[in-house]
Amino acid sequence: MVESKTEKLAMAVANHMEKGDKFSSMLGMKLVSAEAGEAVVSLEITELLVNGHGICHGGVMFSLADTAFAYACNSRNHKTVALNCSISFLAPVKIGQILRATATEKSLKGRTGVYDIAVCDEAGETVALFRGTSYRMKDFVIETD
Amino acid sequence: MVESKTEKLAMAVANHMEKGDKFSSMLGMKLVSAEAGEAVVSLEITELLVNGHGICHGGVMFSLADTAFAYACNSRNHKTVALNCSISFLAPVKIGQILRATATEKSLKGRTGVYDIAVCDEAGETVALFRGTSYRMKDFVIETD
Amino acid sequence: MVESKTEKLAMAVANHMEKGDKFSSMLGMKLVSAEAGEAVVSLEITELLVNGHGICHGGVMFSLADTAFAYACNSRNHKTVALNCSISFLAPVKIGQILRATATEKSLKGRTGVYDIAVCDEAGETVALFRGTSYRMKDFVIETD
Amino acid sequence: MVESKTEKLAMAVANHMEKGDKFSSMLGMKLVSAEAGEAVVSLEITELLVNGHGICHGGVMFSLADTAFAYACNSRNHKTVALNCSISFLAPVKIGQILRATATEKSLKGRTGVYDIAVCDEAGETVALFRGTSYRMKDFVIETD
Numbered sequence: 216m217v218e219s220k221t222e223k224l225a226m227a228v229a230n231h232m233e234k235g236d237k238f239s240s241m242l243g244m245k246l247v248s249a250e251a252g253e254a255v256v257s258l259e260i261t262e263l264l265v266n267g268h269g270i271c272h273g274g275v276m277f278s279l280a281d282t283a284f285a286y287a288c289n290s291r292n293h294k295t296v297a298l299n300c301s302i303s304f305l306a307p308v309k310i311g312q313i314l315r316a317t318a319t320e321k322s323l324k325g326r327t328g329v330y331d332i333a334v335c336d337e338a339g340e341t342v343a344l345f346r347g348t349s350y351r352m353k354d355f356v357i358e359t360d
Numbered sequence: 361m362v363e364s365k366t367e368k369l370a371m372a373v374a375n376h377m378e379k380g381d382k383f384s385s386m387l388g389m390k391l392v393s394a395e396a397g398e399a400v401v402s403l404e405i406t407e408l409l410v411n412g413h414g415i416c417h418g419g420v421m422f423s424l425a426d427t428a429f430a431y432a433c434n435s436r437n438h439k440t441v442a443l444n445c446s447i448s449f450l451a452p453v454k455i456g457q458i459l460r461a462t463a464t465e466k467s468l469k470g471r472t473g474v475y476d477i478a479v480c481d482e483a484g485e486t487v488a489l490f491r492g493t494s495y496r497m498k499d500f501v502i503e504t505d
Numbered sequence: 506m507v508e509s510k511t512e513k514l515a516m517a518v519a520n521h522m523e524k525g526d527k528f529s530s531m532l533g534m535k536l537v538s539a540e541a542g543e544a545v546v547s548l549e550i551t552e553l554l555v556n557g558h559g560i561c562h563g564g565v566m567f568s569l570a571d572t573a574f575a576y577a578c579n580s581r582n583h584k585t586v587a588l589n590c591s592i593s594f595l596a597p598v599k600i601g602q603i604l605r606a607t608a609t610e611k612s613l614k615g616r617t618g619v620y621d622i623a624v625c626d627e628a629g630e631t632v633a634l635f636r637g638t639s640y641r642m643k644d645f646v647i648e649t650d
Numbered sequence: 651m652v653e654s655k656t657e658k659l660a661m662a663v664a665n666h667m668e669k670g671d672k673f674s675s676m677l678g679m680k681l682v683s684a685e686a687g688e689a690v691v692s693l694e695i696t697e698l699l700v701n702g703h704g705i706c707h708g709g710v711m712f713s714l715a716d717t718a719f720a721y722a723c724n725s726r727n728h729k730t731v732a733l734n735c736s737i738s739f740l741a742p743v744k745i746g747q748i749l750r751a752t753a754t755e756k757s758l759k760g761r762t763g764v765y766d767i768a769v770c771d772e773a774g775e776t777v778a779l780f781r782g783t784s785y786r787m788k789d790f791v792i793e794t795d
Contacts, residue, residue, distance in 0.1 A: 231412070232411075232412025232413070233412065234412075235410070235411070235412045235413075235414060236410070236411050236412040236417070237407060237408045237409065237410050238408065238409050238410060238411060238417040238419065238420060239411070239417070239419075241386075241408055262382060263382045263383065263386055264382065264383050265380070265381070265382050265383060266377075266380075266381050266383060266384070266427075266430065267376070267377025267378065267379075267380045267381040267430060267434075267501075268377070268380075268439065268441070269380060272381070272383040272384070272423065272426070272427075273423075273426045273430075273442050273445070274383065274384075274419060274420075274422055274423025274424075274426045274427065275383060275419075275423070277419055277422045277423070277426070277445075278417065278418075278419025278420070278422070278423065279419075281417070281418045281419045281422070282411075282417075282419065285411065285412060285418075289412075294413065296413070296449070296452075297418050297449055298448065298449065298733065298762055298783055299446060299447060299448040299449065299734065299764075299783050300418070300422075300446065300447055301444060301445065301446035301447075301591050301636070301736065302444060302445055302446075303443065303444040303611075303612070303619045303636065303638060304441070304442055304443065304444065305611070305612040305614070305619060306612075306614070307441075321593075321595070321631070321634060322593070322595040322596075322631070322634075324595070324596070326761075327733055327785060329593045329595060329634060329734075331634075341611070341612070344611060344612075344619060344621075344636070346591070346593065346634070346636060348593060348733055348734055348783060350762060356412075443588065443617055443638055444589065444619075444638050446591065446736050446781070448756075448757070448764045448781065448783060450756070450757040450759070450764060451757075451759070466738075466740070466776070466779060467738070467740040467741075467776070467779075469740070469741070471616075472588055472640060474589075474738045474740060474779060476779075486756070486757070489756060489757075489764060489766075489781070491736070491738065491779070491781060493588055493589055493638060493738060495617060521702070522701075522702025522703075523702065524702075525700070525701070525702045525703075525704060526700070526701050526702040526707070527697060527698045527699065527700050528698065528699050528700060528701060528707040528709060528710060529701070529707070529709075531676075531698055552672060553672045553673065553676055554672065554673050555670070555671070555672050555673060556667075556670070556671050556673060556674070556717075556720065557666070557667025557668065557669075557670045557671040557720060557724075557791075558667075558670075558729070558731070559670060562671070562673040562674070562713065562716070562717075563713075563716045563720075563732050563735070564673060564674075564709060564710075564712055564713025564714075564716045564717065565673060565709075565713070567709055567712045567713070567716070567735075568707065568708075568709025568710075568712070568713065569709075571707070571708045571709045571712070572701075572707075572709065575701065575702060575708075579702075584703065586703070586739070586742075587708050587739055588738065588739065589736060589737060589738040589739065590708070590712075590736065590737055591734060591735065591736035591737075592734060592735055592736075593733065593734040594731070594732055594733065594734065597731075646702075
């Protein structure tokens with residue numbers, strides 16, 4: 216399988232960001248793939264990631280989706296930040312489940328973009344839906360030749 | 361200062377939930393106060409809580425607000441979960457800052473409620489605004505006599 | 506083409522609601538189709554529907570999406586209301602364009618549901634993305650035998 | 651009462667926008683006041699503004715809040731548009747009620763802002779909470795000397 220130019224750049228940016236992202240590393244997130252406007256990140260729900268009701272903390276699901284969102288909206292190497300995000304929780308998630316967040320670019324015009332991120336479990340059930348609005352800064356994420 | 365009955369119950373519920381909330385403990389969150397429909401939670405941003413741009417991860421700010429939201433909407437001892445949440449990021453947060461999330465009940469009708477959570481830094485600047493919609497289940501959180 | 510039982514019920518409910526919906530009639534909305542958890546509504550943007558910048562009012566786009574959402578979440582004849590909705594505006598809409606809102610059920614568990622509504626113009630471009638959370642009441646919308 | 655310079659500009663911009671806003675005029679909205687980052691708009695709910703359940707259409711409440719949001723975020727005469735908005739519906743609204751939407755600026759940094767709009771009835775009860783994210787364009791709304 217040949218990597219396209221856009222995929223190569225998206226992966227280089229995501230790898231760089233993942234390296235600096237101490238929080239997502241601490242939780243155990245793993246970058247699965249990245250392309251222009253797209254990214255997939257996975258996470259196993261351990262017993263350290265539960266809330267006061269004994270199920271996966273909503274903040275963990277948000278963080279997973281937000282991380283995929285960050286890789287997707289920075290994928291063209293323009294430093295981009297989140298303006299606002301919303302998340303709908305569809306099903307409780309238990310310890311041991313492996314979640315996967317898939318980010319898709321729905322719109323990119325001028326400096327702002329909209330991304331949809333679906334969080335699914337291993338059985339393919341959607342457990343959360345996230346939508347993020349991004350804003351492009353003037354810097355680059357990584358240096359390229 | 362005398363604790364009211366509602367405050368006593370809200371604190372008992374929040375203390376119980378905090379004990380089981382492995383995720384917020386791992387991040388270093390601390391319950392500051394709770395009353396009927398209200399809660400305050402604080403968190404120091406350490407170097408483990410940054411994202412790929414070197415600033416506090418959006419998921420950390422969300423998790424802090426979401427935890428205050430959980431204590432506030434469970435404060436009357438009815439097990440209550442989040443249906444959906446939105447967050448607006450107003451300012452970047454650096455390592456070393458101490459954040460405080462303050463949850464306020466804006467509406468509670470039948471089984472659903474709306475809560476506003478403001479996340480502020482030590483200087484009192486609002487760094488994020490969170491709004492959550494809650495749904496009451498049939499169980500209680502803790503046993504009372 | 507044979508109408509299924511679920512489609513027949515969804516259309517009967519939507520037709521009944523459309524008849525009583527004075528606001529969407531005033532704007533010129535037309536029910537295109539309805540099925541269990543789904544609905545399509547269309548609207549031509551006339552010169553009466555613009556805002557102070559001379560383009561289609563954001564409230565018009567919201568109202569169109571919200572109406573499709575209402576038909577979709579009431580489609581099984583359980584009276585259902587909106588708890589909260591969010592909308593992202595992707596492109597300005599001019600006088601003369603014909604918009605179409607397509608509502609899709611993403612989740613329905615217990616009394617709450619999540620619906621995605623895409624608003625597109627005639628060329629198929631998405632001009633707005635809407636997400637709604639619904640709550641089922643105890644009544645029916647129409648009487649059936 | 652002496653009008654400040656900022657209030658004078660905000661009112662001039664809002665008056666200009668209101669004149670062109672055919673949609674809000676058709677619904678019967680009235681600009682009550684405007685200041686830098688703030689605006690109040692009122693609306694009487696007539697029988698033309700109801701939905702298929704016989705109560706005020708959610709799109710009407712959204713449109714009212716969105717109009718106050720527009721006046722508030724354009725109040726400094728920089729043409730500004732909505733990126734996304736969310737609304738929580740707290741109580742049904744009946745024919746004959748007079749609603750008032752009050753927009754407040756929560757943040758304005760660079761080209762983006764966050765505004766909270768509360769929609770209240772005559773008794774002061776909050777019937778909807780709206781939050782909007784704005785984006786400043788490069789044009790002005792009105793010409794000034």
